[in-house]
Amino acid sequence: MNHFRNEDALVKGIARHFLPHRSHRLRLGIGDDAALWKPTPGFVSILTSDWFLEGSHFFRTKHPPDSVGWKCLARAASDIAAMGGTPGCFLLNLALPPDTTGKWLKSFLGGLHRAARSLDCVLAGGDTSRSRRILINITVIGEVQEGQEVLRAGARPGDVLCVSGRLGEAEQGLRLLRETRGRVNQKNEAIGKHLYPQPRVALGRWLAQRDLASAMIDLSDGLSSDLGRLCRASGVGAWIDAGKLPLPRGTDRLESAQQLALHGGDDYELLFTVSRRKVASLPATFRKLELTQIGKITKGRTMRIVGKDGAEEPLRAAGWDPFR
Amino acid sequence: MNHFRNEDALVKGIARHFLPHRSHRLRLGIGDDAALWKPTPGFVSILTSDWFLEGSHFFRTKHPPDSVGWKCLARAASDIAAMGGTPGCFLLNLALPPDTTGKWLKSFLGGLHRAARSLDCVLAGGDTSRSRRILINITVIGEVQEGQEVLRAGARPGDVLCVSGRLGEAEQGLRLLRETRGRVNQKNEAIGKHLYPQPRVALGRWLAQRDLASAMIDLSDGLSSDLGRLCRASGVGAWIDAGKLPLPRGTDRLESAQQLALHGGDDYELLFTVSRRKVASLPATFRKLELTQIGKITKGRTMRIVGKDGAEEPLRAAGWDPFR
Numbered sequence: 090m091n092h093f094r095n096e097d098a099l100v101k102g103i104a105r106h107f108l109p110h111r112s113h114r115l116r117l118g119i120g121d122d123a124a125l126w127k128p129t130p131g132f133v134s135i136l137t138s139d140w141f142l143e144g145s146h147f148f149r150t151k152h153p154p155d156s157v158g159w160k161c162l163a164r165a166a167s168d169i170a171a172m173g174g175t176p177g178c179f180l181l182n183l184a185l186p187p188d189t190t191g192k193w194l195k196s197f198l199g200g201l202h203r204a205a206r207s208l209d210c211v212l213a214g215g216d217t218s219r220s221r222r223i224l225i226n227i228t229v230i231g232e233v234q235e236g237q238e239v240l241r242a243g244a245r246p247g248d249v250l251c252v253s254g255r256l257g258e259a260e261q262g263l264r265l266l267r268e269t270r271g272r273v274n275q276k277n278e279a280i281g282k283h284l285y286p287q288p289r290v291a292l293g294r295w296l297a298q299r300d301l302a303s304a305m306i307d308l309s310d311g312l313s314s315d316l317g318r319l320c321r322a323s324g325v326g327a328w329i330d331a332g333k334l335p336l337p338r339g340t341d342r343l344e345s346a347q348q349l350a351l352h353g354g355d356d357y358e359l360l361f362t363v364s365r366r367k368v369a370s371l372p373a374t375f376r377k378l379e380l381t382q383i384g385k386i387t388k389g390r391t392m393r394i395v396g397k398d399g400a401e402e403p404l405r406a407a408g409w410d411p412f413r
Numbered sequence: 414m415n416h417f418r419n420e421d422a423l424v425k426g427i428a429r430h431f432l433p434h435r436s437h438r439l440r441l442g443i444g445d446d447a448a449l450w451k452p453t454p455g456f457v458s459i460l461t462s463d464w465f466l467e468g469s470h471f472f473r474t475k476h477p478p479d480s481v482g483w484k485c486l487a488r489a490a491s492d493i494a495a496m497g498g499t500p501g502c503f504l505l506n507l508a509l510p511p512d513t514t515g516k517w518l519k520s521f522l523g524g525l526h527r528a529a530r531s532l533d534c535v536l537a538g539g540d541t542s543r544s545r546r547i548l549i550n551i552t553v554i555g556e557v558q559e560g561q562e563v564l565r566a567g568a569r570p571g572d573v574l575c576v577s578g579r580l581g582e583a584e585q586g587l588r589l590l591r592e593t594r595g596r597v598n599q600k601n602e603a604i605g606k607h608l609y610p611q612p613r614v615a616l617g618r619w620l621a622q623r624d625l626a627s628a629m630i631d632l633s634d635g636l637s638s639d640l641g642r643l644c645r646a647s648g649v650g651a652w653i654d655a656g657k658l659p660l661p662r663g664t665d666r667l668e669s670a671q672q673l674a675l676h677g678g679d680d681y682e683l684l685f686t687v688s689r690r691k692v693a694s695l696p697a698t699f700r701k702l703e704l705t706q707i708g709k710i711t712k713g714r715t716m717r718i719v720g721k722d723g724a725e726e727p728l729r730a731a732g733w734d735p736f737r
Binding site for chain 2: 093094095096097099116117120121122123124125126127128130133134135136137138139140142145146168169171172174178180182184187213214215216217218219220224226228230231233235238240241242305306307318322410411412
């Protein structure tokens with residue numbers, strides 16, 4: 090793809106990139122004032138938007154453009170997964186410096202297209218502009234059958250607290266990425282998880298359809314921060330067994346592994362609660378993905394963590410926050 | 414509103430600002446992973462996103478924050494109007510420098526809230542982040558009864574070309590704003606139109622419901638650019654009678670008024686085509702808003718303009734383009 094002489098040419102170039110990927114529900118895509126999307130009768134629409142900004146969420150010198158494309162859609166789709174829904178289409182808002190409309194953009198669109206196909210989420214529209222830094226905002230429209238949506242607010246004292254996958258690996262990957270000079274080894278598991286997170290859409294839907302999860306949130310900013318949000322929304326507290334945390338592999342010191350698992354961001358795993366009555370129906374793995382019971386929901390509105398020695402400590406929200 | 418200690422507090426502050434304004438169709442607003450919106454059966458969703466960036470779309474020193482809030486939503490809603498639809502809810506994406514989270518934000522949210530109420534478009538969600546410049550992206554979800562949507566692509570040779578309101582006034586207002594030192598006179602009509610555009614939602618819906626418009630687009634970048642888009646989408650050309658253009662008031666020279674009307678951006682009026690058979694049903698005004706027949710659609714795929722002396726000239730797209 091070459092540089093573009095004007096906005097219409099850029100938009101056309103982007104649209105062409107996504108052409109083979111369609112949906113009969115997208116009645117009208119790029120090229121009009123707005124897109125037309127046909128919702129499924131009996132479903133509610135799920136709406137979510139996410140920033141992905143150069144200098145805050147990614148660095149042009151560190152993150153391959155292909156990963157930026159993948160990740161900006163994957164993380165927005167993760168919010169849909171956390172409601173128990175399915176992504177349908179997305180709006181891509183791109184503001185680009187002139188020197189990124191060539192090779193960088195082509196590779197970015199490649200990664201975005203792969204994510205879109207993998208999620209079965211079609212490009213419906215968006216907006217383009219110029220900027221000094223690369224600015225990305227993605228809106229995803231998903232849906233869930235009415236009554237099956239899983240909120241943050243449904244956790245009750247006694248519910249078992251569960252997570253998918255391993256925690257802290259993406260943060261570990263980010264640290265490795267920062268330390269690396271030159272090309273990064275994308276085959277490293279932690280780096281791969283940081284660059285190409287897999288939103289847990291199938292798991293979220295499965296839990297919602299079976300009415301297994303009483304509350305759910307995706308882990309984007311770190312367990313301690315996101316658990317705090319789930320607890321506040323539900324008006325409850327939580328108690329975590331440190332020994333049960335699915336720690337990242339490849340860290341020597343237990344303590345630092347635990348810190349990564351508690352406060353590391355960008356995992357895009359699902360954190361959910363299951364009532365004691367239903368927890369026997371929860372398998373240990375879902376399509377090879379580990380599901381781990383890490384603690385329980387408590388009545389007292391605090392978060393506490395208990396170590397192997399049995400000592401209990403308060404758990405403070407210390408995940409990622411752009412305003413801190 | 415005070416400064417915020419973290420992202421959750423900022424989001425809460427924004428949500429509180431919009432609290433009295435609700436919709437029974439918004440099943441879940443700010444505070445979960447995503448919003449839940451119930452579409453009306455038999456309608457299609459209309460999706461649109463727009464950038465509104467400091468330094469490109471507005472200037473912190475020139476544009477009152479209240480106007481930035483009003484306009485960022487109004488212009489996105491204008492895209493919904495251009496499809497013949499009605500806005501329903503919106504997602505607000507804000508990235509702010511720390512020194513704007515106090516007074517600036519409060520005034521911005523005031524203007525945004527007024528626009529939201531006037532459009533009956535409720536805040537459903539969004540994302541916040543930090544940035545060196547103020548970055549705004551707005552997604553509006555609207556809807557239109559299936560089959561009533563008006564596309565850019567429906568214009569046929571012989572159709573009459575019509576516009577609402579006066580053209581070029583917003584551009585004139587921008588120029589006055591640029592020339593003004595200190596506080597601007599917001600009561601000046603042109604400045605008012607630049608700062609607080611009125612998307613033509615009622616007109617767009619009325620045209621769509623009566624099946625009067627064969628094609629429609631909103632005038633955001635200027636008549637010459639947006640007419641070009643409508644023509645390309647429809648595979649037609651257009652012929653404009655310069656003497657019929659609804660020129661901005663208060664310009665001394667006819668020539669410059671005409672240039673403003675042809676190429677000035679930000680009017681957010683509707684440009685639409687009506688078949689000859691139906692044009693007699695089109696009133697001269699719609700709720701006090703002038704509707705003017707300015708030309709016609711032609712078979713030859715060029716845009717031409719004829720002056721008072723009868724001389725015809727080609728019309729080149731010369732409206733606003735961020736990449737030019």
